[in-house]
Amino acid sequence: MAYLDHAATTPMLDEALEAYVATAREVGNASSLHAAGRRARRRVEESRERVAAVLGARPSEVIFTGGGTESDNLAVKGIFWAGRAARAERIRVVSSAVEHHAVLDAVDWLAGHEGAEVGWLPVDAAGRLDPERLRAELAAHGDRVALVTAMWANNEVGTVQPVAELAAVAAEHGVPFHTDAIQAVGQVPVDFAASGVAALTVTGHKLGGPTGVGALLLARDVAATPLLHGGGQERDVRSGTLDTAGIVAFAVAVEAAVKGQQEYAARVAALRDDLVERVRQAVPEVIFNGDPTDRLPGNAHFSFPGCEGDALLLLLDAQGIACSTGSACSAGVAQPSHVLLAMGADDDRARSSLRFTLGHTSTKAEVDALIAALPGAVERARRAAALRTPR
Amino acid sequence: MRVLAAMSGGVDSAVAAARAVEAGHDVTGVHLALARNPQTYRTGARGCCTLEDSRDARRAADVLGIPFYVWDMADRFHEDVVDDFVAEYAAGRTPNPCLRCNEKIKFAAVLDRAVALGFDAVVTGHHARLGADGLLRRSVDAAKDQSYVLAVLTRAQLDRSIFPLGDSTKAEVRAEAARRGLAVADKPDSHDICFIADGDTRGFLSQRLGEAPGEVVDALTGAVVGSHTGAYQYTVGQRRGLHLDRPAADGRPRYVLSITPKTNTVTVGPAEALEVAEVRAARPVWTGGARPDGPIECEVQLRAHGDVVPATVSLDADGLHAELRRPVRGVAAGQAIVAYRPDPAGDVVLGSATITG
Numbered sequence: 001m002a003y004l005d006h007a008a009t010t011p012m013l014d015e016a017l018e019a020y021v022a023t024a025r026e027v028g029n030a031s032s033l034h035a036a037g038r039r040a041r042r043r044v045e046e047s048r049e050r051v052a053a054v055l056g057a058r059p060s061e062v063i064f065t066g067g068g069t070e071s072d073n074l075a076v077k078g079i080f081w082a083g084r085a086a087r088a089e090r091i092r093v094v095s096s097a098v099e100h101h102a103v104l105d106a107v108d109w110l111a112g113h114e115g116a117e118v119g120w121l122p123v124d125a126a127g128r129l130d131p132e133r134l135r136a137e138l139a140a141h142g143d144r145v146a147l148v149t150a151m152w153a154n155n156e157v158g159t160v161q162p163v164a165e166l167a168a169v170a171a172e173h174g175v176p177f178h179t180d181a182i183q184a185v186g187q188v189p190v191d192f193a194a195s196g197v198a199a200l201t202v203t204g205h206k207l208g209g210p211t212g213v214g215a216l217l218l219a220r221d222v223a224a225t226p227l228l229h230g231g232g233q234e235r236d237v238r239s240g241t242l243d244t245a246g247i248v249a250f251a252v253a254v255e256a257a258v259k260g261q262q263e264y265a266a267r268v269a270a271l272r273d274d275l276v277e278r279v280r281q282a283v284p285e286v287i288f289n290g291d292p293t294d295r296l297p298g299n300a301h302f303s304f305p306g307c308e309g310d311a312l313l314l315l316l317d318a319q320g321i322a323c324s325t326g327s328a329c330s331a332g333v334a335q336p337s338h339v340l341l342a343m344g345a346d347d348d349r350a351r352s353s354l355r356f357t358l359g360h361t362s363t364k365a366e367v368d369a370l371i372a373a374l375p376g377a378v379e380r381a382r383r384a385a386a387l388r389t390p391r
Numbered sequence: 392m393r394v395l396a397a398m399s400g401g402v403d404s405a406v407a408a409a410r411a412v413e414a415g416h417d418v419t420g421v422h423l424a425l426a427r428n429p430q431t432y433r434t435g436a437r438g439c440c441t442l443e444d445s446r447d448a449r450r451a452a453d454v455l456g457i458p459f460y461v462w463d464m465a466d467r468f469h470e471d472v473v474d475d476f477v478a479e480y481a482a483g484r485t486p487n488p489c490l491r492c493n494e495k496i497k498f499a500a501v502l503d504r505a506v507a508l509g510f511d512a513v514v515t516g517h518h519a520r521l522g523a524d525g526l527l528r529r530s531v532d533a534a535k536d537q538s539y540v541l542a543v544l545t546r547a548q549l550d551r552s553i554f555p556l557g558d559s560t561k562a563e564v565r566a567e568a569a570r571r572g573l574a575v576a577d578k579p580d581s582h583d584i585c586f587i588a589d590g591d592t593r594g595f596l597s598q599r600l601g602e603a604p605g606e607v608v609d610a611l612t613g614a615v616v617g618s619h620t621g622a623y624q625y626t627v628g629q630r631r632g633l634h635l636d637r638p639a640a641d642g643r644p645r646y647v648l649s650i651t652p653k654t655n656t657v658t659v660g661p662a663e664a665l666e667v668a669e670v671r672a673a674r675p676v677w678t679g680g681a682r683p684d685g686p687i688e689c690e691v692q693l694r695a696h697g698d699v700v701p702a703t704v705s706l707d708a709d710g711l712h713a714e715l716r717r718p719v720r721g722v723a724a725g726q727a728i729v730a731y732r733p734d735p736a737g738d739v740v741l742g743s744a745t746i747t748g
Contacts, residue, residue: 314419384504384508386507387507
């Protein structure tokens with residue numbers, strides 16, 4: 001099998017899995033006062049310090065959550081609510097057209113249910129945001145903006161955004177800036193303090209940790225209204241019994257991913273460049289999407305004009321090759337990617353796209369398998385798509 | 392063979408896929424998403440295109456250990472089935488959308504795509520027999536037989552179709568599903584029309600076509616006996632819901648005899664006026680393959696689950712006509728006439744055509 005879908009989820013690192021199992025054997029609620037509780041507490045706090053240390057944050061800025069979607073929702077809704085509570089005219093959210101649905105839909109929800117105004121920032125054909133557009137947006141509406149949220153790196157096309165520049169623009173206007181860095185941590189250098197962002201989302205299962213655990217890094221001077229109420233854990237921002245084993249394994253994975261980032265990126269980018277080059281040679285008329293240089297090392301994203309992405313996926317899956325159409329599903333039906341549409345692709349090109357993402361277990365043999373299967377699959381998919389017209 | 396199993400989320404298609412796996416085929420499951428907005432179609436277990444049905448189909452595929460995908464056929468379904476359904480009613484005819492779906496979607500758009508992608512055939516859970524002789528026959532379960540809605544398929548389509556359930560009764564299929572651990576074993580059968588959420592066909596048509604008030608006329612006296620809000624809301628043979636202003640002069644019940652879209656008139660009359668002894672039909676399909684060279688003695692069925700009547704079917708310039716051995720009531724234009732040859736091994740479908748009058 002060739003697993004080319006690491007951006008969906010990547011295998012757990014052995015050390016993270018071992019840390020998980022070892023910790024899960026121990027009893028203890030980190031909020032309990034007795035010895036077992038103190039032991040669990042210590043594991044959580046050590047993990048918090050490890051995460052903070054490698055990501056350039058203070059331990060008190062690390063809020064453990066149930067994963068990326070929760071962290072994004074907490075940042076978007078929580079910072080919006082807190083900002084509006086402090087100043088009633090702050091009802092505007094600024095976001096980008098290429099966000100993950102965990103941000104996009106949270107912003108839409110605020111617009112639909114909380115009376116939020118939204119300023120959507122466009123991207124160019126490579127999927128890149130322009131800090132000047134943000135500057136113009138904030139010059140026009142800065143006093144009313146509760147939050148700017150823009151991802152560090154795009155999960156579909158792999159484009160890395162100029163986050164520090166964007167955060168600096170937001171800082172000029174005193175507006176908190178959140179970034180969804182789920183795809184970035186472990187792939188490109190990420191430093192919370194140096195980036196100047198107010199809040200940053202990271203999750204475990206994209207970097208070798210377990211699914212269902214992540215964190216929101218939240219600067220100490222930024223208020224967020226909680227989504228979950230209860231025991232008051234995590235600075236009162238995120239109630240719920242701490243998942244000690246998950247947090248320990250998460251911290252192990254974050255540390256390994258960040259410390260190994262340079263070496264990883266060099267190795268995986270070389271493999272990816274080989275993949276891209278060989279796909280271009282093997283398949284006529286392929287379009288390589290995203291920023292050619294400022295991109296995630298493991299991401300290769302193509303449009304195959306004349307094909308439907310879901311037909312290609314079926315054909316490759318039948319040959320043991322796992323990849324993704326990269327788009328959200330509604331009842332399992334592929335919708336044209338909002339990211340590609342925002343980059344100016346038309347509906348057909350958006351639907352003709354496939355994402356191949358490499359990770360820490362990727363090998364040349366997997367790329368070889370893809371190159372062996374892809375030309376035939378594209379030819380078949382083109383024949384199938386040609387049936388659509390005429391009726 | 393590499394086969395594509397169309398999985399609706401119901402018990403029949405799940406067992407059909409299971410049998411295809413057991414027969415040694417390389418099976419891939421596909422659920423057809425037919426609703427543009429899945430929430431608007433039937434909820435629960437009654438339809439064939441809800442999110443719940445999609446999950447049921449996926450779960451069945453999991454149990455069978457086969458790949459599973461959802462194919463978005465909503466646009467094609469709307470153009471070829473739903474829009475056609477509305478247009479047919481607007482033209483005063485009574486369409487059969489299941490038949491149209493088989494003709495245009497399942498055994499056309501889906502089959503063509505499957506073949507292009509390298510599949511050899513499509514497997515469905517229809518209750519009909521299609522054996523090695525290539526003949527399409529009624530199911531052994533007369534009550535569940537679906538050969539009528541498959542009779543529109545051509546030889547080429549049947550050659551790429553597999554119906555694994557034709558030799559089983561519905562009860563046997565359910566028992567087998569339970570034995571195989573398929574959770575849909577006791578899921579209720581789907582009924583009615585999958586794209587009409589509440590089963591209210593009149594309401595659905597009114598929404599699409601708007602109100603068009605007109606007269607209800609008695610065929611015997613020529614008198615206006617009532618009014619309607621849209622002639623498309625009526626079907627030939629219908630008795631209920633006529634809302635006549637006054638009883639007929641002869642005191643006998645009235646039935647819809649015909650619908651005339653041109654004048655927006657619904658004509659009613661007594662039961663015997665509904666009787667027809669000859670049926671004309673267009674666009675014949677000879678399911679068995681060859682077009683017959685002379686009149687054929689056979690049995691005909693004029694609507695889904697309708698009575699079967701001996702007849703002589705002859706070809707003519709417009710298609711075909713059938714002389715019925717005994718008169719039949721309530722033959723509606725737009726429905727299919729399906730010709731069968733009686734056979735102890737299962738009545739054989741000879742062909743079908745669309746009734747014009």
